[in-house]
Structures are given as C-alpha cells and as structure tokens.
Amino acid sequence: MLDLEAIDKNFSGVRALRGVSLRVEPGEIRALLGENGSGKSTLVRILAGEVAQDHGSVLVNDVVLPPRDVPSRKVASVGVVGQTAEVCAEMTVADNMFLSDRRRAGLRGLKSRRAAARAQKILDEWGIELDACARVGDLSQDQQHLVEVARVIAQDAKIVAFDETTASLTEDHVRRLFTIIRRMGERGAAILFVTHRLVEVFELCDSATVLRDGEHVETAPVSSLDTDRIVRLMVGRSIRDQFFRPAAEQGSVMLTVDGVIETAKGESYQLRVRAGEVLGVAGLVGSGRSNLLESIYGLRRRQGTVTCGDRRVRIGSPAAAMDAGIGLVPEDRRRQGLAVGQSVRQNASLLDPARRGLAHVTSYARGERHVTTMRERVRLKAPNARNAAGTLSGGNQQKIVLGRLLEAAPGVLLLDEPTRGIDVGAKREIYDLIHQLAERGTAIVLVASELPELLGLSDRIVALHSGRVVEEFPRGVDAVAIGRAITGIGQVVTDADRNPFSRGMK
Numbered sequence: 001m002l003d004l005e006a007i008d009k010n011f012s013g014v015r016a017l018r019g020v021s022l023r024v025e026p027g028e029i030r031a032l033l034g035e036n037g038s039g040k041s042t043l044v045r046i047l048a049g050e051v052a053q054d055h056g057s058v059l060v061n062d063v064v065l066p067p068r069d070v071p072s073r074k075v076a077s078v079g080v081v082g083q084t085a086e087v088c089a090e091m092t093v094a095d096n097m098f099l100s101d102r103r104r105a106g107l108r109g110l111k112s113r114r115a116a117a118r119a120q121k122i123l124d125e126w127g128i129e130l131d132a133c134a135r136v137g138d139l140s141q142d143q144q145h146l147v148e149v150a151r152v153i154a155q156d157a158k159i160v161a162f163d164e165t166t167a168s169l170t171e172d173h174v175r176r177l178f179t180i181i182r183r184m185g186e187r188g189a190a191i192l193f194v195t196h197r198l199v200e201v202f203e204l205c206d207s208a209t210v211l212r213d214g215e216h217v218e219t220a221p222v223s224s225l226d227t228d229r230i231v232r233l234m235v236g237r238s239i240r241d242q243f244f245r246p247a248a249e250q251g252s253v254m255l256t257v258d259g260v261i262e263t264a265k266g267e268s269y270q271l272r273v274r275a276g277e278v279l280g281v282a283g284l285v286g287s288g289r290s291n292l293l294e295s296i297y298g299l300r301r302r303q304g305t306v307t308c309g310d311r312r313v314r315i316g317s318p319a320a321a322m323d324a325g326i327g328l329v330p331e332d333r334r335r336q337g338l339a340v341g342q343s344v345r346q347n348a349s350l351l352d353p354a355r356r357g358l359a360h361v362t363s364y365a366r367g368e369r370h371v372t373t374m375r376e377r378v379r380l381k382a383p384n385a386r387n388a389a390g391t392l393s394g395g396n397q398q399k400i401v402l403g404r405l406l407e408a409a410p411g412v413l414l415l416d417e418p419t420r421g422i423d424v425g426a427k428r429e430i431y432d433l434i435h436q437l438a439e440r441g442t443a444i445v446l447v448a449s450e451l452p453e454l455l456g457l458s459d460r461i462v463a464l465h466s467g468r469v470v471e472e473f474p475r476g477v478d479a480v481a482i483g484r485a486i487t488g489i490g491q492v493v494t495d496a497d498r499n500p501f502s503r504g505m506k
C-alpha cells in the first residue's frame with residue numbers, strides 16, 4: 001500500500017536519509033525507530049509532502065506521488081500527525097478537523113453548525129472526548145494533539161503516520177490513541193508509528209523498521225524482536241533499560257519552598273530538598289506539576305517563600321531564581337528553552353558565565369567547546385553547529401536545553417520531563433548525569449510522567465492531585481501506590497474503565 005523507494009535527503013550538507021526503502025501493507029502497523037536525528041521525522045515529512053526528497057520515490061498503491069506536494073497527499077488519503085501539534089488555536093475543533101476538506105465551499109467554509117455536528121459524530125464514534133465547538137487554543141497540549149488525530153480520522157486517511165504522538169499524551173490518552181490506531185488497522189489502513197518508547201512497539205505494532213544515521217538497518221516482525229535487539233540495532237550497543245540510582249549521601253537543605261503549595265487538607269506544605277537529593281514529583285497532566293516548578297523558578301506569581309541555600313528568592317522573578325542558583329529545564333523546550341533561529345553554538349553557550357559585551361556572546365572557541373561537551377555528555381547530534389537550532393531533530397533540540405544546564409550545574413535543578421522525546425541510548429546517559437549531579441551535591445526536583453523513571457531516580461516522591469500535595473512517599477515505594485495517589489480516587493482505574501470506546505464494545 002505504501003512504498004518508499006530509495007529515499008535520499010540532504011539538508012545543507014547534512015545527510016538526513018540515504019537510500020531508505022520501506023513497504024507497508026494494508027492493515028499493518030509499522031514502528032519506525034531510531035536514535036534522535038536518525039531521520040524518522042524527515043521520512044515522515046517527505047511522505048506528508050512537506051519536504052522534497054533528493055532522490056527516490058513515494059508510492060501509494062503503486063502510484064508515484066509528486067515530491068513536496070501536500071494536496072496530492074489528500075487525494076491519495078495520506079494523513080500525518082506531526083511531531084509538534086499544528087493546529088489553529090483561534091478556530092474550533094470542528095474547523096480544525098475539516099481544514100483541508102475539499103468540500104469546503106469558498107472562504108466561508110462548511111456551514112459551521114453542520115460541520116460541528118459532523119465533527120462531534122466522528123469524535124463520539126471514535127471515543128475522543130472533545131467538544132467539537134471548543135476553541136482549540138483553550139485546550140491542553142495533549143488535547144490539541146488529539147485534534148490532529150481527529151483531523152486524520154475526518155480525512156478518512158488510509159495511510160497514516162504518527163510522529164511521536166504519544167510523547168506528549170497522558171497515559172489514558174495513549175490508551176485511546178492505541179484503540180484508534182488498531183481500529184484504523186482493522187479497516188485496512190497502513191500505519192507508520194514513530195516512538196521512543198519501546199514498550200509501545202511491543203504493545204501496538206506488527207513490525208518494526210530501524211534507522212541509524214539516516215540508513216535503513218533492519219525491518220522485522222515485532223514477534224522476532226526483543227528490547228535488547230532493538231536497542232542494539234538503534235544505537236549499536238546494549239543498554240540496560242532499567243535504571244536504579246543508589247541512594248546518595250544527602251547534605252544540608254538546599255531548597256525550601258514554603259506556602260507556595262497546599263496539602264489536600266488545605267494546609268500549607270513545606271517542600272524541602274537537600275543537597276544530593278532527587279525529589280520526584282508525580283501527578284497527571286494538569287495536576288500542577290509544571291506549575292509548581294514554574295512558581296519556584298519565578299515564572300508565576302504566588303504567595304509564599306522560596307529559599308535557596310540561605311538566599312531568599314523573589315517569587316515572580318526568574319532572574320532572582322537564576323542568581324540564587326536555581327535552574328529550570330522547561331517542559332516545552334522548543335518554545336521556552338531555545339532560540340530556534342539562532343545557531344546551535346549560540347544556544348549551547350547561553351548559560352556561559354563568560355558571555356559578555358553588548359551582544360552577550362562568547363568566543364567561537366568557547367562555543368565550540370560547549371557543543372563538543374554536549375556531543376559527548378548527552379550524545380547531541382548536531383552535524384553543523386552553525387545551523388539554526390530549529391533545524392535539529394526534536395530530540396536534539398531538547399538535548400541542548402538539558403545539556404547546557406547539566407554543564408552549568410546550578411545548586412538547584414528543576415527538571416520538567418527531561419527525557420521526553422529522547423532516544424533510549426541518550427536517556428540512559430541523562431540518568432547517569434542526574435545521578436552524578438546529585439552526587440556532587442545538586443538538589444534536584446524531577447517531574448516525570450513515566451513512573452519507572454521517577455521510581456528509579458527519586459529519593460523521595462511527592463504526589464500531586466488537582467494542584468495539591470496528596471501524599472509523600474519514601475524511596476522504594478511501588479508504582480501502584482503512586483498511581484492511586486495521583487488519580488486521587490484511592491484505586492487504580494483499569495484501562496477498560498478509562499476508555500469509553502472499549503466499554504462500548506462490551
């Protein structure tokens with residue numbers, strides 16, 4: 001059904017893809033795997049007609065699609081959900097779903113009431129809990145991603161690619177997405193599924209294709225693969241998936257946060273983190289995890305006090321937080337952490353204390369050193385440090401933001417989903433770095449959605465629900481107890497309970 005033949009792609013001297021071929025049959029769910037920068041998104045964008053390949057062809061049912069031609073993809077029923085959600089914030093869910101509908105008449109589009117009813121019917125039928133009339137800008141990030149999924153469904157796409165769609169979805173939305181993808185497969189669609197979470201491959205996919213440095217390394221049925229083999233194909237070496245950080249020796253209290261957050265009973269909660277300690281923060285999306293970190297860092301005005309060492313930090317002032325030695329790796333790194341138009345080198349040197357002069361730049365040599373350090377420490381793949389940071393692959397953009405803070409090593413480090421979108425090899429390295437920083441006496445507050453990661457790294461875990469601290473757990477607690485606390489209902493819901501669609505099936 002889908003046939004990519006010998007695709008080559010270069011970007012100003014960067015060889016993103018070299019002779020990559022792959023075929024996907026109707027009903028097949030194919031995982032597309034590879035390290036950050038291995039060429040997955042580029043391949044997906046070539047399929048989507050957003051980027052032209054240098055050589056090779058894209059065929060759908062044996063018909064060649066013209067390169068860099070989005071409209072032809074609509075005709076051929078190709079739908080793509082990209083790595084970053086592309087939606088119109090000012091429009092409704094329904095309008096977003098029918099954006100490319102050829103039946104839209106002129107500028108006024110479909111009669112909006114009819115469109116809304118049709119959209120709602122599709123949403124309900126596929127078990128997507130969205131209001132067709134809601135303004136997309138008012139929705140959370142993962143809901144916005146679901147709007148893109150709904151758009152592909154509304155398009156009735158027969159060839160669908162998902163580029164790391166699950167990375168920004170909560171666990172229950174991932175469940176729903178899987179139900180949707182399986183159903184697409186049952187209806188004969190050919191699916192390409194990009195992810196860094198290998199468990200998803202075993203749960204969802206029939207077969208897997210692995211890319212390394214822009215080249216095809218292997219395509220095999222998932223039943224013939226195991227984690228270790230996939231990892232070796234991806235990064236060329238074995239990596240233990242599990243990580244358990246041994247308890248480090250803890251020093252004096254580095255960070256005290258008082259009166260900023262409350263307990264479930266409405267009392268003020270005092271958050272303290274010691275030097276060398278990793279405090280994990282567990283919670284569902286919307287439970288106030290990022291909010292808490294942003295308050296400590298001064299991005300939000302709040303009641304209460306924040307003290308770092310013996311320095312009082314003015315709440316509502318990131319500059320004061322930075323002066324006091326607090327660093328933040330924000331959740332949305334592309335928007336909050338990166339100057340996408342500036343070079344990789346400039347972005348890598350942003351926290352260099354030697355930046356001076358009117359333009360706040362560092363010397364070329366220092367900049368190069370930062371980039372080299374990151375290539376070694378977080379396995380940054382930036383073929384050309386002069387290129388704009390925005391041209392890096394998603395995972396490598398994140399590595400710059402993370403890498404420069406790991407290098408600056410402030411006394412207190414606030415990490416918001418530090419490994420989201422990061423490949424398995426680099427993840428392991430980031431775990432090691434967190435461990436090393438803690439050993440050197442950094443106090444770390446870690447927000448992570450993946451519970452194994454949180455459990456493996458944290459000395460202590462606070463669970464948030466609806467913006468409040470519901471429970472505190474010591475090291476060694478099991479995932480079920482945390483699951484109970486963060487769902488706030490005293491028991492873990494089963495997948496079937498969470499998913500309206502599967503309930504309808506029974």
Ligand SMILES: Nc1ncnc2c1ncn2[C@@H]1O[C@H](COP(=O)(O)OP(=O)(O)OP(=O)(O)O)[C@@H](O)[C@H]1O
Binds near residue numbers: 039391396421423
């Ligand atoms: N517009 C561009 N200009 C220059 N280089 C680019 C551009 N787009 C992609 N690249 C380069 O092509 C290579 C492949 O990038 P791609 O985004 O396809 O990787 P990926 O496999 O999707 O990685 P990730 O897992 O991090 O999302 C990278 O080295 C990237 O820097």
Ligand SMILES: [Mg+2]
Binds near residue numbers: 040041042163394395
């Ligand atoms: Mg990508």
